[in-house]
Amino acid sequence: MIEFNSVTKRFGSRTAVNGLSFVIDEGTTTMLIGPSGCGKTTTLRMINRLIDADGGSISINGKMVSSFNPVRLRRSIGYAIQETGLFPHLDVFSNIAAVPRLLGWKEDRIQERVAELLDLVTLDQSYARMYPLQLSGGEAQRVGLARALAANPDILLMDEPFGAIDPINRAKLHELFISIQNKIRKTIVFVTHDINEAIKLGTKIAVLEAGSLVQYDNTAHLLESPANEFVERLLGHDRKLKALILKRAGSYADGSGCGRVASGASPSEIARAVAASDEGCAMLIGPGSVLRGVYTLPSEGGAPLLNSSPLTIQESGDLQEALSLMVAAGESRIIVVSGQDVFRGILHLSDISNEISSPIPKNLGPAAGSGVPA
């Protein structure tokens, strides 16, 4: 648990952080977001004392950070930044091993740990002997993440780590980040200026403006009730669409309305299954409940036709992704699968539009939901 208590920081005449008080819960991902110069990076750096606060106090698990030796404090906290800050003269192994070596770990323990971390960030072991200049942006950022996690810190500070990465690779890193955080459950403080990233990764979002905390809330609640116009503008007029990121396709999948046929079924069996279903379709299910295709009635009439590569989404996928897939394909439904194409059910466009149009509590005024949480 990291606690900020009326923390203030000035640079010359400019106040970077002004009376900041909030609590970051253990095991959560807290996103600090706001425009450039809002003090989010300063806030982050005060946690590991790269910057010392002028006023107020910061404590980690009840212990003031000012009472720690700064170097020892930093070695106990993971740190990952934009463009990775990898050391170009050291290979991937030595980059990841940096903190364990500073801490004086035995070399065989370090080797074991580096191998474990390469696995965690889904890089092949052969990367250990490569140099940062030989890596792509996404690979380098994975190494940066591995380095930050090397000494198994409880707290991880990340300063726009995925900021300089192209959208496709950033999406992959987001997936990786989520799956790693689900495994390790660290207390992560994450600075970003990308609201979509904040919504996708954050358990909680802290919105900062000109050094002050504007709103600090659960991601879902923030989207539902922005504290003021500033937060509303930050979230964008499509915040209801953005809220779809938080909803999993799996929870809307419904398999009751469609027929099922096993592979090797006769044409008449297929026609009967299609006709009997509410959805007007029948799933071709192979061994192990694996979806092989979908039979539907062609619009011009006749026998059901097999579409062997129907539109699908993983049950862990979010509704926004489902929506964009459906829009792109011009379909009004999508098949939800789990694992290796195991059939779960069908998600309808109408499910999503119900989500969007469901009433959101009206703006509750600037005080609502902001400040220190209960």
Add this chain to the structure above:
Amino acid sequence: MTAVPVISYHRLRPDSPCRRCIIDPGTYLGYYWPSIIDGLLQHLLIVFLSIPFSILVSVPIGIAISPHPRLKHIVLTITSFLMTIPSLALFGLMVVVLGPLGLGIGKAPAVIAIIIYSLLPIIRNTVLALAQVPSKTIEAARGIGYTKAQTILRIMLPLSIPVIMAGVRNSVVLGIGVACYASLVGSGGLGYFIFSGIGRANFYMICTGAILVSALAIGANYVLLRLEDLLTPRGLKAGKKAK
């Protein structure tokens, strides 16, 4: 160290075989080759006594001043000024300044003059090299718990080697040229052939000095380039390779 013999003046008297050397390069070389080798070795000795000292002084100065813009400005101004002193005058000054210490004549004034001359390129390149280490790399090092000293020694210096070495190369080449004046303060070296050659309008002597000094500079530059390549961390040379 055994005393390095200096060519004695009597060999060059008009009745010496030198009359023939002026006419015939073969005879000239035949007679002078031991002195030429001597001169070459002394020249090298002067330069390679100076440069390691200069590196030992300049690199720490460069590190010390690089975080302080004002101090950096002052030191770089002073060293630039030292470099604008005509080299001949600097050697003369050394004789006068070191004279009371009994070091006015011999290797000492030459070595010290070359150290002074080579300060600027190495200090300047050290400062430049440290400044071009990406701020993100330094921030990362501090952020994961390197101390200030560890950040400089383990991260910034290794990344600075190519640029610092370029400064060292500059200094060595410069030093080899300036060391020609060493013969005027009794330190020997290849300058002897140039100045004595001028004195007697001896074409071969002047050529001997000039060609050998140039060859020495080119050779030293090449050797140091190779050394620079050896010292540069592998990761800095690794380009984007297909995997």
